[in-house]
Amino acid sequence: MKLVPTQETIFALSSGQPPAAIAIVRVSGIAAVESLQELAGRVPEPRIATLMTLGRDPVLDRVLVLFFPGPNSVTGEDLVELHLHGGRAVVAAVEAALAALPGLRRAEPGEFTRRAFANGRLDLAEAEGLGDLLTAETEGQRRNAMALAEGTLSRAVRRWRAALIDAAAAIEARIDFADEDDVPEDDGGAGAVIAPLLDEIEAMLRVPPAERLRDGIRVAIGGPPNAGKSTLFNGLVGREAAIATPIPGTTRDLIEFPVQISGMAFIFIDTAGLRETEDFIERIGVDRAQQALDSADIVIWLGEVGTAPGGALHVHPRCDLPGREGLPVGADLAVSATGGTGMEALVSLLVSRGTSLLPREGEIALVQRQREALADCADSLKLAEGAPDILLVAESLRGARAALDRLTGQGGVEPLLDAIFSRFCIGK
Ligand SMILES: Nc1nc2c(ncn2[C@@H]2O[C@H](COP(=O)(O)OP(=O)(O)O)[C@@H](O)[C@H]2O)c(=O)[nH]1
Ligand SMILES: [Mg+2]
CATH class of the missing domain: 1.20.120.430 (tRNA modification GTPase MnmE domain 2)
Structure with missing residues (x-):
C-alpha cells in the first residue's frame, strides 16, 4: 500500500454536536503520536482502550484513548481517538490544546476520508x-x-x-x-x-438511479386551476404548506415538500393550474408546472378524464361535493382531500408505484x-x-x-x- 506522506496532522470532533455523554475527537497524521505524548505523557498500546489524563496543569479531562498505528488505521495514517466527556467546554479546551501543538490543524470537511482514499484504504465508489x-x-x-x-x-x-x-x-x-x-x-x-x-x-x-432513492420519488400534482391540487398537496404532506383558495390562479410557483411514507422518501410538488393566461407571472408558473409534470416520477392528475398525461395517476378530486360522487370511467381513484375519503387508498397507490421505481433489495x-x-x-x-x-x-x-x-x-x-x-x- 502506498502511504501518501503529508506534513500536516489533522484533528476534529468526529461525533455529533456537544453537549452529549461523550465526544470523540480524532487526530490523524505523523504528529498524532507526538501530540498524545505531549498531552497525556505517554502512548497506549495499539488498539487497546486506555484511560488517560489529558493535560497536566490544568488537567483538561480524563479520557479513553485509542491508538491505531498507520497504515492499519481507517485513514492509513497514525490515528488517535480521544473519547472525551461530551461537554462543550471540554471539547473546546481539548481542541484548543491540540491546535496549539506544532504541525496540527483543524480538519476540513471529509478530510479524514480523503486521506483514507489517498492511502488506498477505500476507493471512490466506497467513499x-x-x-x-x-x-x-x-x-x-x-x-x-x-x-x-x-x-x-x-x-x-x-x-x-x-x-x-x-x-x-x-x-x-x-x-x-x-x-x-x-x-x-x-x-x-x-x-x-x-x-x-x-x-x-x-x-x-x-x-433505478440512486438520486431517486436518496432525494425522494418526485410526485407532481397537476391539473386545471381550482381542481383542488393545493388542498390535496397539503393533505398529503400533512400541513398547510400551500395556499388553497377558491380563487383560480392562487398557486403560481412550484412548492416542494419532502415526506417519508412507509420508509420511502417522496417529494411532493404542488403546481400552478394549467391554463392560458394573460398574467405574466402566472404564465411563468404554468411553464414551470409543465416542466415539473414532465420530469416527475409520478404525476397525480386532477383534470377531466381524457386530459391526463400518459402514465399519470388519474384522481377524481372533491368527491364529497354534490354531483361529484362516484368514480368517473377512466379515473383511478376518487378522493376528498377535505373529507379524507380515498386518501389512504391514494397513499397506498403511491407506495406501490414508488416501490417499482426504486432499486430492489440486492440491487445496487x-x-x-x-x-x-x-x-x-x-x-x-x-x-x-x-x-x-x-x-x-x-x-x-x-x-x-x-x-x-x-x-x-x-x-x-x-x-x-x-x-x-x-x-x-x-x-x-
Ligand atoms: N369540498 C371540497 N372542496 C375542496 C376539496 N379540495 C379543494 N377544495 C376547494 O376547492 C377550491 C380550490 O382548491 P385548491 O386546492 O386551491 O385548488 P388548486 O387551484 O387546484 O390548487 C378551494 O376552495 C378548496 O377549499 C375537497 O376535497 N372537497
Ligand atoms: Mg393551487
Whole structure:
C-alpha cells in the first residue's frame, strides 16, 4: 500500500454536536503520536482502550484513548481517538490544546476520508457510499449506501477490470505475433469475455438511479386551476404548506415538500393550474408546472378524464361535493382531500408505484457520476464487439478499462475529489 506522506496532522470532533455523554475527537497524521505524548505523557498500546489524563496543569479531562498505528488505521495514517466527556467546554479546551501543538490543524470537511482514499484504504465508489450512509434516513437508502461503502460495487468493478486485462492480454499476444500487414482475425477469446461483461454492466445500468432513492420519488400534482391540487398537496404532506383558495390562479410557483411514507422518501410538488393566461407571472408558473409534470416520477392528475398525461395517476378530486360522487370511467381513484375519503387508498397507490421505481433489495443503485463512467465502459465494450480488427478491439478495451478506473477514482482528478469529499461533514 502506498502511504501518501503529508506534513500536516489533522484533528476534529468526529461525533455529533456537544453537549452529549461523550465526544470523540480524532487526530490523524505523523504528529498524532507526538501530540498524545505531549498531552497525556505517554502512548497506549495499539488498539487497546486506555484511560488517560489529558493535560497536566490544568488537567483538561480524563479520557479513553485509542491508538491505531498507520497504515492499519481507517485513514492509513497514525490515528488517535480521544473519547472525551461530551461537554462543550471540554471539547473546546481539548481542541484548543491540540491546535496549539506544532504541525496540527483543524480538519476540513471529509478530510479524514480523503486521506483514507489517498492511502488506498477505500476507493471512490466506497467513499461515496460512506457519504450516503452518513445521510441515510430511510431503510432503502441505508441498505444501498452500506452496499456501496462495503465495496459491493467496487468488487464487481475489480472483477470486470481483471477480465478486461485478461482479454486485452490475449489480444496483445495476437498482435505481437502478427506480421506487419497480416493482423489476425482471431481475437484470442476476447469476444467471449466481452459479451457476458456487457450484459452484467447493462443490467446494473438498468437499476433505478440512486438520486431517486436518496432525494425522494418526485410526485407532481397537476391539473386545471381550482381542481383542488393545493388542498390535496397539503393533505398529503400533512400541513398547510400551500395556499388553497377558491380563487383560480392562487398557486403560481412550484412548492416542494419532502415526506417519508412507509420508509420511502417522496417529494411532493404542488403546481400552478394549467391554463392560458394573460398574467405574466402566472404564465411563468404554468411553464414551470409543465416542466415539473414532465420530469416527475409520478404525476397525480386532477383534470377531466381524457386530459391526463400518459402514465399519470388519474384522481377524481372533491368527491364529497354534490354531483361529484362516484368514480368517473377512466379515473383511478376518487378522493376528498377535505373529507379524507380515498386518501389512504391514494397513499397506498403511491407506495406501490414508488416501490417499482426504486432499486430492489440486492440491487445496487448508482449515482450519476458512477452511471456515466459505467455507461462509457459499456460504450467501449460495444465498440470492441463491433470492431473490424483486433487493433481496434485492443483500443476499445483500453477505453473500457479507463472508464472503470474513473468509477473507482484511480487517476482521479482533483476537482472531482474536492466535490465528493466536501459533501462530508468535518470530522469524517
Ligand atoms: N369540498 C371540497 N372542496 C375542496 C376539496 N379540495 C379543494 N377544495 C376547494 O376547492 C377550491 C380550490 O382548491 P385548491 O386546492 O386551491 O385548488 P388548486 O387551484 O387546484 O390548487 C378551494 O376552495 C378548496 O377549499 C375537497 O376535497 N372537497
Ligand atoms: Mg393551487
